[in-house]
Amino acid sequence: MTTLLIAEHKSSTLSSATLCALTAAQAIGNDVHVLVAGNNVESVADAAASLSGVTKVMCANADVYEYALAEPMGDLIVYLSASYSHIIAPSNSESKDFMPRVAALLDVGQVSDICAVLSADQFKRPIYAGNAIATVTALAAKKVITVRASSFDKNAQQNDQKCPVETVDFVAESVLSSWQSDDITESERPDLSSASRIVSGGRGVGSGENFALVEALADKLGAAVGASRAAVDAGFVSNDLQVGQTGKIVAPDLYMAFGISGAIQHLAGMKDSKVIVAVNKDEDAPIFQVADYGLVGDLFAVLPEMTSKL
Amino acid sequence: MKILVGVKRVIDYNVKVRVKADQSNVDLTNVKMAMNPFCEIAVEEAVRLKEAGVASEVIVMSVGTAQSQEQLRNALALGADRAVLVESEGEVEPLNVAKAFAAVVEKEQPVLVVLGKQSIDSDNNQMGQMLAALTKRPQGTFASKLVVEDGKALVTREIDGGLRTVALTLPAIVTTDLRLNEPRYAKLPDIMKAKRKPLDTLSLADLGVAPKAHYRLDKVEAPSIRSAGIKVASVDELICKLKDEAKVI
Ligand SMILES: Cc1cc2nc3c(=O)[nH]c(=O)nc-3n(C[C@H](O)[C@H](O)[C@H](O)COP(=O)(O)OP(=O)(O)OC[C@H]3O[C@@H](n4cnc5c(N)ncnc54)[C@H](O)[C@@H]3O)c2cc1C
Ligand SMILES: Nc1ncnc2c1ncn2[C@@H]1O[C@H](COP(=O)(O)O)[C@@H](O)[C@H]1O
Numbered sequence: 239m240t241t242l243l244i245a246e247h248k249s250s251t252l253s254s255a256t257l258c259a260l261t262a263a264q265a266i267g268n269d270v271h272v273l274v275a276g277n278n279v280e281s282v283a284d285a286a287a288s289l290s291g292v293t294k295v296m297c298a299n300a301d302v303y304e305y306a307l308a309e310p311m312g313d314l315i316v317y318l319s320a321s322y323s324h325i326i327a328p329s330n331s332e333s334k335d336f337m338p339r340v341a342a343l344l345d346v347g348q349v350s351d352i353c354a355v356l357s358a359d360q361f362k363r364p365i366y367a368g369n370a371i372a373t374v375t376a377l378a379a380k381k382v383i384t385v386r387a388s389s390f391d392k393n394a395q396q397n398d399q400k401c402p403v404e405t406v407d408f409v410a411e412s413v414l415s416s417w418q419s420d421d422i423t424e425s426e427r428p429d430l431s432s433a434s435r436i437v438s439g440g441r442g443v444g445s446g447e448n449f450a451l452v453e454a455l456a457d458k459l460g461a462a463v464g465a466s467r468a469a470v471d472a473g474f475v476s477n478d479l480q481v482g483q484t485g486k487i488v489a490p491d492l493y494m495a496f497g498i499s500g501a502i503q504h505l506a507g508m509k510d511s512k513v514i515v516a517v518n519k520d521e522d523a524p525i526f527q528v529a530d531y532g533l534v535g536d537l538f539a540v541l542p543e544m545t546s547k548l
Numbered sequence: 549m550k551i552l553v554g555v556k557r558v559i560d561y562n563v564k565v566r567v568k569a570d571q572s573n574v575d576l577t578n579v580k581m582a583m584n585p586f587c588e589i590a591v592e593e594a595v596r597l598k599e600a601g602v603a604s605e606v607i608v609m610s611v612g613t614a615q616s617q618e619q620l621r622n623a624l625a626l627g628a629d630r631a632v633l634v635e636s637e638g639e640v641e642p643l644n645v646a647k648a649f650a651a652v653v654e655k656e657q658p659v660l661v662v663l664g665k666q667s668i669d670s671d672n673n674q675m676g677q678m679l680a681a682l683t684k685r686p687q688g689t690f691a692s693k694l695v696v697e698d699g700k701a702l703v704t705r706e707i708d709g710g711l712r713t714v715a716l717t718l719p720a721i722v723t724t725d726l727r728l729n730e731p732r733y734a735k736l737p738d739i740m741k742a743k744r745k746p747l748d749t750l751s752l753a754d755l756g757v758a759p760k761a762h763y764r765l766d767k768v769e770a771p772s773i774r775s776a777g778i779k780v781a782s783v784d785e786l787i788c789k790l791k792d793e794a795k796v797i
Contacts, residue, residue: 307714308677331707331708347762371771417713478709533779547787
């Protein structure tokens with residue numbers, strides 16, 4: 239039995255979520271092959287070849303994979319699927335798009351967002367915004383799985399000797415869908431999904447301009463900036479900063495929430511953080527129930543004071 | 549142009565579920581149920597396309613228990629024209645739901661299928677993508693903007709780094725993200741009118757779908773609860789705690 243791990247990569251670098259998914263793949267207990275698909279991804283494939291536990295890397299390098307569109311990615315993975323018992327990917331906006339397609343094309347179900355591997359076919363996954371944890375057994379011969387990266391440690395061990403990298407010559411077609419444009423948020427700050435510290439703001443921050451206060455503290459701490467849905471909906475910050483059930487799931491060493499009430503949908507995305515700090519002027523805000531350190535106060539006073547004292 | 553919309557009956561998003569004592573599942577007895585919020589957004593988008601003259605008919609469909617009629621009637625009150633209930637007991641896996649939708653797509657030939665991106669109960673995020681694969685239609689998932697013109701759907705998707713726009717050749721499948729629109733509330737006269745709108749009830753067998761079990765639910769547990777923390781009185785105390793006690797800064 240062999241597992242195919244679909245690598246996630248950004249600007250020619252393997253993402254840390256891929257390393258977390260590798261840990262999950264190894265817990266399943268099979269040989270692990272890695273698929274690196276994209277355009278100009280030879281260097282990513284090369285990096286994947288030195289990961290410990292990986293016995294083969296497949297590199298699908300073609301224009302059509304550049305934006306990881308679901309249709310060509312699905313076809314590519316299905317093309318490669320015959321010799322694999324498990325097909326696994328870190329959960330992200332790309333894999334969420336193409337993995338269920340793969341599952342349907344193989345006529346099997348998908349187990350989404352696993353947070354623990356109990357055996358080769360039994361997994362745990364959060365349901366109901368993380369208010370319950372289900373143990374499920376995947377019954378189909380082929381298992382299509384996405385992995386909640388924040389629940390697994392990174393496997394960053396390197397092998398001295400690289401495993402072979404094979405070129406995949408299958409080039410999928412994409413006739414029915416095409417990429418038009420990207421509006422990517424550029425930021426010098428650490429990536430929200432993998433940051434070890436996050437400073438988040440909610441509706442209480444009040445405006446996009448006021449978010450500068452959140453950003454100033456984040457920069458002082460070398461932290462990523464996050465937000466609640468309310469802050470994103472109100473246009474204070476861009477959508478990619480949303481933390482929660484339907485946004486990003488994070489588990490940093492330090493998560494600081496300013497002006498966030500603590501709705502279950504928000505908690506779903508951050509309650510596995512090591513240390514949670516909440517600052518809210520309402521002492522009954524539910525966020526305090528999960529906070530290690532709560533400060534009842536006005537964020538407009540606390541944020542600048544904290545930034546200046548650090 | 550017809551639009552088919554998925555409507556799933558789920559726990560109300562404000563309710564915090566409890567796990568049953570025997571760990572067989574969550575306890576849904578006497579729990580408030582509602583339309584999945586992402587489906588509300590899907591219904592709203594379809595109704596707006598009809599109001600804009602782009603669509604001619606909006607069909608809503610649910611796979612679930614007889615009680616799902618409530619959510620379908622609600623969708624009819626919001627402006628959908630007719631409803632299809634595929635009655636079935638217990639939780640139906642997304643692939644089986646997708647097969648039921650594929651059968652209805654085959655019969656009704658909607659130019660657009662609009663679904664939510666995710667059920668807030670099972671948190672699967674699968675069905676639309678599966679339906680797209682089964683019907684060989686292109687997919688635009690996690691849409692925060694949808695423009696239908698010249699035989700194409702331009703879908704702006706919420707992705708990890710920001711936004712991405714893709715063009716889909718119609719017919720296509722779209723799944724909704726939170727910021728696609730703000731759903732309206734049903735007005736009383738429309739709720740009355742909705743009672744007279746057609747609602748067909750079918751079974752999976754009627755659609756030629758033999759549901760397959762691809763996984764088994766073994767156990768449902770409550771998540772580990774964080775032990776209650778402390779309140780600090782000042783920024784100085786907070787910094788002190790973070791440095792000396794938690795050692796995170
Ligand atoms: C289907 C669905 C999915 C959702 N997904 C997500 C998700 O992924 N992520 C998410 O975050 N939400 C999500 N939500 C929304 C969620 O239910 C809440 O509405 C949202 O999290 C509230 O954001 P908030 O805490 O910023 O705003 P509010 O609940 O309005 O809270 C603002 C807080 O700021 C405090 N405050 C105000 N002024 C100050 C001040 N000067 N100083 C200090 N404190 C102040 C207030 O006391 C209050 O507690 C989802 C909802 C639905 C229905
Ligand atoms: N049983 C169902 N009945 C109707 N629509 C459904 C059903 N299950 C899923 N859907 C649709 O598919 C979307 C994604 O669901 P899921 O893959 O379960 O997260 C939902 O938001 C619905 O629009």
